Amino acid sequence: MTIKKNIRLPKSKGIETATVYTPDECLKKIKHIVLQANNQQIVEEFITIQNMKAKFEEADVPIPNKIVMFGPPGTGKTLTAFYLAHRLELPLIVVRLDAIIHSHLGETGSNVRKIFEFAKLAQCVLFLDEFDAVARARDSIDEVKEMARVVNTLLQCLDEFQGNSIFIAATNLEEELDNAVWRRFDTRMNYALPNKDELGLFLTKLIGGSAGNSALIEQSKELLQGCSFADIEQIILKAKRRMIIEDSEWSYEIILHGYEAYHPRSLPSERQAVGSN
Ligand SMILES: Nc1ncnc2c1ncn2[C@@H]1O[C@H](COP(=O)(O)OP(=O)(O)OP(=O)(O)O)[C@@H](O)[C@H]1O
Ligand SMILES: [Mg+2]
Incomplete structure (x- = not known):
């Protein structure tokens, strides 16, 4: 595992904000995975590029590192995150939304920032499920204006997300995602019920x-x-x-x-x- 001992997962409300799975643990989850043809192709190309980093850097072409997965429940979004981590031989860091989201929204933004900081220091696949919970369109947020600040923090984190880690977000409410957030992703995977x-x-x-x-x-x-x-x-x-x-x-x-x-x-x-x- 690439996670170094001295890099600790951030905590919130006394609990760790994510769960770590080794590539071997990921393998156990994906035994029966069926990747739909469009997504299989995207995944293969994504992995090919990760293994050709030097060439891409030489050509000054950015390497994709942010994936958004969307589509109905139970179609394999979370499973694909395990699959990718296994194929890339990286630990999968599954963010715990219950730990990240705080009644004090300033805390939520700060937790989001901390988890991205962590992923910058430790090479990993960072996975944020139910992404809509922190990335809702800013004009649709009626409860609290401060939620918009969480989205702004997220935008900054996405912009600053460079290095060797991969960020994956998944949602089944893609139409509710903030447009600016949506644009930050270089790779989009659309899931559907099986044919x-x-x-x-x-x-x-x-x-x-x-x-x-x-x-x-x-x-x-x-x-x-x-x-x-x-x-x-x-x-x-x-x-x-x-x-x-x-x-x-x-x-x-x-x-x-x-x-x-x-x-x-x-x-x-x-x-x-x-x-x-
Ligand atoms: N494409 C798939 N191939 C094989 N098994 C699948 C697939 N999609 C879903 N499953 C099975 O259904 C369970 C739920 O899948 P998963 O968590 O990946 O769905 P999801 O798309 O992330 O759903 P949600 O939107 O509810 O989070 C998995 O444990 C897996 O066993
Ligand atoms: Mg899921």
């Missing part, structure tokens, strides 16, 4: 791709259209639990039972839209 192929690939990873499973996967793809990856994972888990209780094998009935027991929240209209692509 049929991605669904099939994910199911294969979860239940195994033996020849005997292929008809089951085809049938289940129809059932699960419109569900997020996170929904599908929960449905398959429910099915697995039932299999253990009943001492049975994979079957469509078992998956259907998992589906009915889980009650995915996506609407029929969304399910239709995804099914058509």
